[in-house]
Amino acid sequence: MSTMTAVPEVEAATKFVGTPKKVSTHVNQNEGLIFEKSSPGKKAYRLAELDVPAIDAKKLLGPALRTDLGAMPELSEIEIIRHFTRLSTWNYAIDLGMYPLGSCTMKYNGRVNEAVSRLEGIAEAHPYQPQALAQGCLQIMKTLEDALIEITGMDAITLQPAAGAHGEFTGILMVRAYHESRGNARRKIIVPDSAHGTNPATAAVVGYEVANLKSNAQGMVDLAELERMVDEDTAALMLTNPSTIGVFESDIHKIADILHAKGALLYMDGANMNALVGKTRPGDFGVDVMHLNLHKTFSTPHGGGGPGSGPVACKAILEPFLPKPIVVTEDDGSLALSFDRPQSVGRVRIFYGNFGMFVRALAYILANGPDGLRQTTEDAVLNANYLRAKLKNAFELPFQQPSLHEVVFSDKLQAKNGVKTGDMGKRLIDYGFHAYTVSFPLVVSGAMMIEPTESESREELDLLVDALKQIAREAAENPELVRTAPHSTRLQRLDETAAARKPVLRWRGQAETGLEVGTPAKEW
Ligand SMILES: *Cc1c(COP(=O)(O)O)cnc(C)c1O
Numbered sequence: 001m002s003t004m005t006a007v008p009e010v011e012a013a014t015k016f017v018g019t020p021k022k023v024s025t026h027v028n029q030n031e032g033l034i035f036e037k038s039s040p041g042k043k044a045y046r047l048a049e050l051d052v053p054a055i056d057a058k059k060l061l062g063p064a065l066r067t068d069l070g071a072m073p074e075l076s077e078i079e080i081i082r083h084f085t086r087l088s089t090w091n092y093a094i095d096l097g098m099y100p101l102g103s104c105t106m107k108y109n110g111r112v113n114e115a116v117s118r119l120e121g122i123a124e125a126h127p128y129q130p131q132a133l134a135q136g137c138l139q140i141m142k143t144l145e146d147a148l149i150e151i152t153g154m155d156a157i158t159l160q161p162a163a164g165a166h167g168e169f170t171g172i173l174m175v176r177a178y179h180e181s182r183g184n185a186r187r188k189i190i191v192p193d194s195a196h197g198t199n200p201a202t203a204a205v206v207g208y209e210v211a212n213l214k215s216n217a218q219g220m221v222d223l224a225e226l227e228r229m230v231d232e233d234t235a236a237l238m239l240t241n242p243s244t245i246g247v248f249e250s251d252i253h254k255i256a257d258i259l260h261a262k263g264a265l266l267y268m269d270g271a272n273m274n275a276l277v278g279k280t281r282p283g284d285f286g287v288d289v290m291h292l293n294l295h296k297t298f299s300t301p302h303g304g305g306g307p308g309s310g311p312v313a314c315k316a317i318l319e320p321f322l323p324k325p326i327v328v329t330e331d332d333g334s335l336a337l338s339f340d341r342p343q344s345v346g347r348v349r350i351f352y353g354n355f356g357m358f359v360r361a362l363a364y365i366l367a368n369g370p371d372g373l374r375q376t377t378e379d380a381v382l383n384a385n386y387l388r389a390k391l392k393n394a395f396e397l398p399f400q401q402p403s404l405h406e407v408v409f410s411d412k413l414q415a416k417n418g419v420k421t422g423d424m425g426k427r428l429i430d431y432g433f434h435a436y437t438v439s440f441p442l443v444v445s446g447a448m449m450i451e452p453t454e455s456e457s458r459e460e461l462d463l464l465v466d467a468l469k470q471i472a473r474e475a476a477e478n479p480e481l482v483r484t485a486p487h488s489t490r491l492q493r494l495d496e497t498a499a500a501r502k503p504v505l506r507w508r509g510q511a512e513t514g515l516e517v518g519t520p521a522k523e524w
Pocket of ligand 1: 103104163164165166196198240269271272293308310
């Protein structure tokens, strides 16, 4: 396969950073799809002799009995294990290396969190367990709620939403319920042009018109423009703070005042709380409702379609509208789930949310303690500013003011040679790193958004700096090398549009498609 041919420049480059090329060891003649490797009669299990009377399955199940299971793959245990272990090595993970993906806060998931979440009473709790027997689980939820309320400075919280975007949806549903309860349904939500795409999507899904607020020259909220836009028809402003360029909205009090003067609310997208925890609290600077991403700020595992968690915290005026049930303390001191919430927006998730993530986030919070959390924030900000200082001569810095936990560069210098942010992100993979965030935020053309988090040591940051500087040199001297990256991965440039628009969700064999195994998805 051509992807396996060594590219001399790549070898030189990877040596430079000291990351060995990992590819060749992943491929051997065992490679292939699990269906193609099937051979009749192989089994990965052995059942014990039947020691109870046999039942007549046909009589019991009637026409529901399946006799033909279709073409299921038949393999031995070691073949199955090798197949899935091999697939896992084709992936990148935070446990393999740094993940400088801006806005995503890809920090280390502490193993203590995992150990605690696997304790028997926690891992085996059942959502239908009677409340009297689930006091420990309810206590975990209550303790986490109290900690998050303390960290955000808000009055009340729900842990139900399963992700940040789901938290936005829940929070904006609450905003709508609040205005409607006052007989004053409003039509418009203001969203800055620097916002994460989920913000305008959320507002639209909840039924609002989205008004786009242009950022000022510093990439921040333009107060005069905001003042012009906010009116009696404005339900809320959805604001990320620190903003998507990693800068704290220093006029946040004024922003809140402008909204409140017209009866509108301030929603904060709290995805960037890793820059604020232990330093300042949204509840103290005028925010009415916000979400948190436990899978970002509070170190629970992230991505891969796995469960996330996006709690929504709010001020007392919005408390009646929180999803139900909520955890309450009874007169006898026991904990219970209360469904008696007539103004609630209802349930947004089965049961109580992703409980395993609550355990991990609480373990993280308790393991760090208040001083540890504050130190975490300071380290995250220090790491981002270290990268900013080290790389500012290699890449254009569109905004000059100091940033907090992430830094946004642009590809302006390299674009002159036809090398774009996406090319350099892919080239970074050859150096053993995950790509940074490419082309976001949209307010920066050719954005390169880097968020190292507090998890990385100075040594690791220096490796990233060396790699990025080397890539900047390559962009000047050998742009084609960067434009055709990555060179060290199993597959190279995939059709990203086809992957999203025409995903291949079901295995189809050669017999059905007439195509060779491994044919790119877009040709299916
Ligand atoms: C990650 C992120 C979101 C969405 O959170 P998910 O958990 O991915 O749904 C929203 N806003 C910002 C600023 C983010 O970084």
